[in-house]
Amino acid sequence: xxxxxxxxAAVSASKTKTKKKHFIGQKVxxxxxxxxxxxxxxxxxxxxVNELSNVPVPVMLMPDDFKAYSKIKVDNHLFxxxxxxxxxxxxxxxxxxxxxxxxxxxxDDQDYQNSLTRSAPLNSDSQGRFGNRFLCSYDHRFVIKxxxxxxxxxxxxxxxxxxxxxxxCHGNTLxxxxxxxxxxxVDGVETYMVVTRNVFSHRLTVHRKYDLxxxxxxxxxxxxxxxxxxxxxxxxxxxNEGQKLQIGDDNKKYFLEKLKxxxxxxxxxxxMDYSLLVGIHDVERAEQEEMDVEGAGEEEEYENDGMGGGAxxxxxxxxxxxxxxxxxxxxxxxxxxFDPSVDVYAIKSRDGAGKKEVYFMAIIDILTHYDAKxxxxxxxxxVKHGAGAEISTVNPEQYSKRFxxxxxxxxxxxxxxxxxxxxxxxxxxxxxxxxxxxxxxxFAPARKLSH
Amino acid sequence: xxxxxxxxxxxxAASIASKTKTKKKHFVAQKVxxxxxxxxxxxxxxxxxxxxINELSHIQIPIMLMPDDFKAYSKIKVDNHLFxxxxxxxxxxxxxxxxxxxxxxxxxxxxDDQEFSNSLTRSAPLNSDAQGRSGxxxxxSYDKRYVIKxxxxxxxxxxxxxxxxxxxxxxxCHGNTLxxxxxxxxxxxVDGDETYMIVTRNVFSHRLSVYKKYDLxxxxxxxxxxxxxxxxxxxxxxxxxxxxxxxxxxIDGENKKMFLEKLRxxxxxxxxxxxMDYSLLVGIHDVERAEQEEVDSEDNxxxxxGESxxxxxxxxxxxxxxxxxxxxxxxxxxFDPSIDVYAIKSAPRKEVYFMAIIDILQHYDAKxxxxxxxxxVKHGAGAEISTVNPEQYSKRFxxxxxxxLx
Numbered sequence: 001x002x003x004x005x006x007x008x009a010a011v012s013a014s015k016t017k018t019k020k021k022h023f024i025g026q027k028v029x030x031x032x033x034x035x036x037x038x039x040x041x042x043x044x045x046x047x048x049v050n051e052l053s054n055v056p057v058p059v060m061l062m063p064d065d066f067k068a069y070s071k072i073k074v075d076n077h078l079f080x081x082x083x084x085x086x087x088x089x090x091x092x093x094x095x096x097x098x099x100x101x102x103x104x105x106x107x108d109d110q111d112y113q114n115s116l117t118r119s120a121p122l123n124s125d126s127q128g129r130f131g132n133r134f135l136c137s138y139d140h141r142f143v144i145k146x147x148x149x150x151x152x153x154x155x156x157x158x159x160x161x162x163x164x165x166x167x168x169c170h171g172n173t174l175x176x177x178x179x180x181x182x183x184x185x186v187d188g189v190e191t192y193m194v195v196t197r198n199v200f201s202h203r204l205t206v207h208r209k210y211d212l213x214x215x216x217x218x219x220x221x222x223x224x225x226x227x228x229x230x231x232x233x234x235x236x237x238x239x240n241e242g243q244k245l246q247i248g249d250d251n252k253k254y255f256l257e258k259l260k261x262x263x264x265x266x267x268x269x270x271x272m273d274y275s276l277l278v279g280i281h282d283v284e285r286a287e288q289e290e291m292d293v294e295g296a297g298e299e300e301e302y303e304n305d306g307m308g309g310g311a312x313x314x315x316x317x318x319x320x321x322x323x324x325x326x327x328x329x330x331x332x333x334x335x336x337x338f339d340p341s342v343d344v345y346a347i348k349s350r351d352g353a354g355k356k357e358v359y360f361m362a363i364i365d366i367l368t369h370y371d372a373k374x375x376x377x378x379x380x381x382x383v384k385h386g387a388g389a390e391i392s393t394v395n396p397e398q399y400s401k402r403f404x405x406x407x408x409x410x411x412x413x414x415x416x417x418x419x420x421x422x423x424x425x426x427x428x429x430x431x432x433x434x435x436x437x438x439x440x441x442x443f444a445p446a447r448k449l450s451h
Numbered sequence: 452x453x454x455x456x457x458x459x460x461x462x463x464a465a466s467i468a469s470k471t472k473t474k475k476k477h478f479v480a481q482k483v484x485x486x487x488x489x490x491x492x493x494x495x496x497x498x499x500x501x502x503x504i505n506e507l508s509h510i511q512i513p514i515m516l517m518p519d520d521f522k523a524y525s526k527i528k529v530d531n532h533l534f535x536x537x538x539x540x541x542x543x544x545x546x547x548x549x550x551x552x553x554x555x556x557x558x559x560x561x562x563d564d565q566e567f568s569n570s571l572t573r574s575a576p577l578n579s580d581a582q583g584r585s586g587x588x589x590x591x592s593y594d595k596r597y598v599i600k601x602x603x604x605x606x607x608x609x610x611x612x613x614x615x616x617x618x619x620x621x622x623x624c625h626g627n628t629l630x631x632x633x634x635x636x637x638x639x640x641v642d643g644d645e646t647y648m649i650v651t652r653n654v655f656s657h658r659l660s661v662y663k664k665y666d667l668x669x670x671x672x673x674x675x676x677x678x679x680x681x682x683x684x685x686x687x688x689x690x691x692x693x694x695x696x697x698x699x700x701x702i703d704g705e706n707k708k709m710f711l712e713k714l715r716x717x718x719x720x721x722x723x724x725x726x727m728d729y730s731l732l733v734g735i736h737d738v739e740r741a742e743q744e745e746v747d748s749e750d751n752x753x754x755x756x757g758e759s760x761x762x763x764x765x766x767x768x769x770x771x772x773x774x775x776x777x778x779x780x781x782x783x784x785x786f787d788p789s790i791d792v793y794a795i796k797s798a799p800r801k802e803v804y805f806m807a808i809i810d811i812l813q814h815y816d817a818k819x820x821x822x823x824x825x826x827x828v829k830h831g832a833g834a835e836i837s838t839v840n841p842e843q844y845s846k847r848f849x850x851x852x853x854x855x856l857x
Contacts, residue, residue, distance in 0.1 A: 028508065028509055028511065029509045030509060030511075031509065050505065051535070053483065054483055054484045054485060054486065055535050055537075056483065056485075064533040065533070065534075067532070067533055068531075068532055068533035068534040069531070069532050069533075069534065070529075070531045070532075070534050070535065071529070071530040071531065071532070072527060072528065072529050072530075073527065073528040073529075073530070074525075074526070074527050074528075075526040075527075075528070076523075076524070076525045076526065077522070077523055077524050077525075077526070078519040078520070078522055078523035078524075079520075079523040079524065079525050079550055079551070080506070080510055080525065082510075095534055096534065
């Protein structure tokens with residue numbers, strides 16, 4: 001599901017208050033966190049980036065780099081017990097590959113390290129597909145997802161081709177930006193983690209969130225989900241609301257080009273069940289929230305230290321142009337403005353749009369392989385469909401086409417060009433469900449569509 | 452002499468009267484530390500010290516040491532697969548004993564942790580042909596500030612026994628002592644073999660060459676350099692050689708007084724701990740001789756191609772390439788007393804002496820045990836072991852040294 005770092009900078013309606021984050025001095029990193037596993041994570045990333053700084057960057061990656069790992073086991077006795085467990089293990093998979101990927105995604109290793117180690121990552125209340133845990137770096141630039149050992153195996157299977165794809169598209173993709181993959185062992189328990197770039201902004205709050213698959217069955221947020229502060233809405237919710245994303249034609253063209261390339265790639269790898277994560281930042285609403293925060297003044301007392309407690313877990317954005325915001329060291333940003341080299345998925349709403357919005361959209365959850373699914377389905381065939389109802393019966397190729405078609409229609413504006421010859425199959429579906437013929441629609445009528 | 456090890460890490464700009472030539476040192480850029488060395492053990496040492504100092508930089512310095520700190524250790528085991536194989540072994544272990552204690556000792560001895568790390572990690576330590584009591588292996592840091600000695604597990608145990616009292620002694624004398632400055636103690640495991648190492652401050656200068664070296668105990672029996680030893684480039688002479696050479700240590704009254712006061716306090720401390728068989732290591736730098744060597748080396752510059760053997764060879768004091776002294780260049784025979792802490796200028800002679808106590812880990816009780824076990828063995832090296840007790844040893848030692856300082 002969604003990689004959510006809940007924004008709650010100024011939740012005027014809620015009772016919790018917020019206090020500005022204060023940053024630990026850069027020199028000493030205590031790796032202090034609410035849980036040992038987070039301390040080990042911080043220590044491990046700090047260690048592995050330091051190790052890599054002493055390994056020269058090779059001219060190119062070799063096949064062995066895709067099978068490599070570094071492992072370290074720490075056993076301290078009466079030493080450094082304050083913030084770290086005495087015993088733990090940290091393993092990094094394919095260190096050279098991920099370093100190369102970070103470089104291709106424009107991420108400096110020192111910055112990466114700082115984001116993950118200067119202060120403890122924050123818990124996120126969003127849940128993955130199977131209750132996987134999400135965390136956010138304290139500066140909201142990176143998402144840390146707990147994954148399974150099967151996911152690790154799948155990552156290894158696709159890593160070479162993924163890397164090659166990233167090389168060819170010059171890092172210009174909506175696919176998850178995989179930046180590091182680790183295994184932590186604390187108290188004998190192994191935890192696998194993968195770090196990706198945050199789809200959402202590290203600064204601008206997301207007010208509405210969707211997880212879209214283009215699928216027909218049970219794609220609706222539950223009541224429990226809707227009760228959350230930032231629920232993850234789904235396809236049916238999107239359609240029922242008559243939601244349309246108001247991006248300009250050029251942006252739309254560029255976005256759909258990337259999307260098409262990406263889903264074709266995923267189909268060739270027989271990957272499916274991924275989603276498009278969509279986050280919407282409402283500029284006016286954010287301005288209002290900022291004013292409310294300033295009004296609240298000295299009462300701010302909120303604890304957002306990633307400690308897992310408190311009513312609001314997850315990250316929050318500081319007012320964008322607050323001078324006290326250390327994240328703004330590159331200069332002031334006006335309302336709704338962003339640095340596209342940091343918020344790489346951000347797209348501004350078009351000029352004529354009714355609302356000023358910023359959209360964050362990218363593909364998530366790409367580690368489900370068709371063959372693995374079929375195996376699991378066979379094993380579970382006598383079990384009554386629960387979560388199973390969400391699993392479509394299509395194959396990766398069909399999934400990608402259906403996905404692309406749905407996404408090509410979530411935007412306002414002229415219909416996208418018809419699928420090319422390569423996309424069409426005899427008797428296949430054409431773009432029969434296109435919505436608009438006019439780009440002058442500002443508000444999309446509420447319409448149910450059949451897929 | 453041993454090879455300096457590593458890329459361009461053989462040091463020393465001055466060539467000596469001997470046949471070995473030396474090439475100017477070029478320093479590895481500070482950012483990237485490859486830990487490249489001729490021996491995997493040295494790579495692991497470099498990696499380990501680098502790691503240990505980095506870890507400590509994230510631990511707040513406590514107000515005072517606690518009893519647990521003297522029993523503590525940090526252990527790390529590395530297992531890499533198809534990664535970082537160029538300079539490091541894929542599997543190794545590194546253990547540091549009592550990290551907080553040694554950090555505190557470094558501070559008390561005026562040594563900054565970052566600089567300590569740099570000295571040991573920027574370039575590989577160099578082999579030294581000096582031999583310890585039982586053939587223990589020596590290395591010096593590439594910049595010659597520190598000596599790394601390979602010790603036994605019994606030595607490690609003895610260190611643990613004395614560490615609290617040693618630390619207390621250092622506190623009380625404010626680091627002003629002729630005892631070894633213990634700066635770090637480690638256990639390295641490479642290819643399943645464990646090696647114990649201890650780092651101390653170099654008695655000799657990191658710059659000024661030593662042309663004559665003595666190991667003095669004040670003992671009477673068999674205290675003479677062997678022929679094999681005399682064949683070395685810088686032989687370690689002993690008590691009898693000193694006396695037969697008519698050697699003298701000429702230092703002025705004030706220096707002598709301070710030196711003997713320190714010596715007295717130190718050996719009393721050692722006697723209390725029932726330690727014995729230590730030596731006074733004496734190195735002599737001859738200023739004129741060094742100046743001549745520098746002239747020779749400049750003449751031979753074009754032919755420089757050689758290797759140094761560690762030991763106490765110095766670079767010309769005012770060589771512009773000597774980046775160790777970033778302040779003003781020092782004239783011949785001059786030294787920075789905050790670095791060459793054991794240096795004493797000779798009064799009438801143009802010499803500099805480096806004198807301090809070494810080899811303090813022999814405990815009387817352990818000796819007696821060993822002697823009993825070996826009592827049927829004909830005395831070989833045993834002839835050197837005196838039959839005195841620690842108290843007697845300390846007195847005899849002190850008296851001998853006091854005598855030679857006239």
